[in-house]
Amino acid sequence: MSATQVPGPGANVAAHRKEHGLSQVALARRAGVSVSLLSKIEVGDRALTQGVGAALARAMNLTLDELLGSAPEVNLNELNWAIRRFDIPGEPPQNPETLQGEVDELNQLRWDTELSKVLQRLPGVLTRVTSHAHLTGQSKAWGLVADVYGVIYWLAARHRWMHLAELATLKQRMAAERADPISAIVAARDDAGTFLNSGDFSGGLAIIDHAIVQAESTLSGRERAFGLGVLHLRGLTLAG
Template sequence: MSTGERPPGANVAALRNARGWSQVKLARKANVSLSLLSKVEVGDRTLTHATAAALAKAMGLTVAEVLGRAPVLRDDEQSLSHLRSALRDYDAPDGQPAVAQQIAAEVARVGRYRDGFEVRALLKQLPGLLRQATTHAYAVNTADAWMALAEVYSAVYWVAARHRWMDMAELAVTRQRWAVEQKANPLGGAVAARDRAGAYLNGGDYEGGLALVDRAIVDAEAALSGPERAFAVGVLNLRGMTLAGRVGDKMEGRREAERHIASAWQVAEELGAEWNRHSMLFGTKNTATHVLATRLDLGMPRDALLIADDIDAALTGLTPTRVAATRINIARARLDVGDRDGALESLSAAYEAAPQMAKLNPMGREVLRVVSSLHLRSNPTLLRLAKLSGVKLQPHVQG
């Protein structure tokens, strides 16, 4: 079984066993309790991001490797190969340049695929679009053309990060930054910094990501004004609060998180409406979903659930991917306070909103594994989600 077919907690056990380590040895090296590690491995506790980071460091891995790469379907292998080739040819324009309207239409389609989590369609589209956008940018050499290319690289990063293909993700954000730097574009620079900080997030370097976000906020505040400034600072603050929520020192994490949360609320009010620009969403609604997730990552599930009480209104109008991610976080919070049935209900809602996203999301798979471990009887919803996700249920659940 590949790492992507295992939920994160089960993957920890496989990685540990592959090294010939005992649970005692890994717990000691990671500075986590033996009881917690044992519960994570057998499926009695969810693997949190902070614990995943500690275990990853102990084993010399990235957080993404601990969470497990998502498997590639055979039909998608050729698209992935073509995409890697297009990434290598970043400085080799090829063929006749497409017209600006065609590139804009294709980039808009990329945004729709991202919003709907249509990963396979996106993976199929990206190789050709990346080559077209590269040729177009070299041909016309305008800020808009280079920004369009940067947005394609952002989509490559998005696909790679969700599959935990971190070599591709880090290369994509490097290319994205290179593209926006060809012509002065402060908003594009802020978006690129937000994605680059995501690579720090997936690598488990939360402090480094926070430093990058803070520099980018200073740059955006100096170079932008009006709604663009509010949007740029806002999306960076969302990334900042996520990074802060996963810092190992929870006191420092809470301090940093509250700073980014306060700033995000302020600029969201200034913006006055939800903005979706360059496949980035920001406003009061998306801020609420990120605050919920951050409270949960900080070990405050009851505070997260207080936000969840009013989350339905906030989720109205948001993209299916954001809705599904939030439902998964609510499931995690409910599981943390012992509400197994509520966790399963929230997880089912995540699958209804964006099935592909819920299936690929490592924490969605982890919550499902733990819920299945804790249930003492067969449950139709549990069996249905297990079939959709490919997560193997505990024997006693199957009757």
């Protein structure tokens, strides 16, 4: 099986399971997970977490990287090209009024764990929202850029592409600085997530502590409650 053509971690789990001649019941028992959870992971109804992924990999004598696979190279090349042009204004998007809808659709695919569709759409959406943000200089436009980089971080973390995840959170925070306080809070949460994924829990907690201080001093009302809630949830995960 070619690791460069895997449509997503769930589909890769199913492919490896079948190569090993295992039923879902047999693999679930070996890995110590429920058959229902394994079934949902394979069809993309549930995201494959690091812990479950590690258990499934051990059950089939694979590394976690082998289990997760990688994405089509052409999509990653296009995405890397768009990321490199963070500070280079491109052509103005033809229909800027549709950008919010494009980002909303991207986030819906994220919630539906449609990893291959997310990767296919990311380069184009990122290019358009970045060009629009440079053109207008509006905080709302930069908020869309930060939001898209949040999706890139999510995708990279699911695939364990840790260098891409760290690069995405760096760009996310740069965009958030030009956007609004909530974008900065979400960027800090995702930045701490890269520390979580690499096992540097104390480093992640330091990021969260700093962001909490900023949120307490700059936010108020519902935004303050939302921002602190997001940060404390990440902090609990790191502490746990």
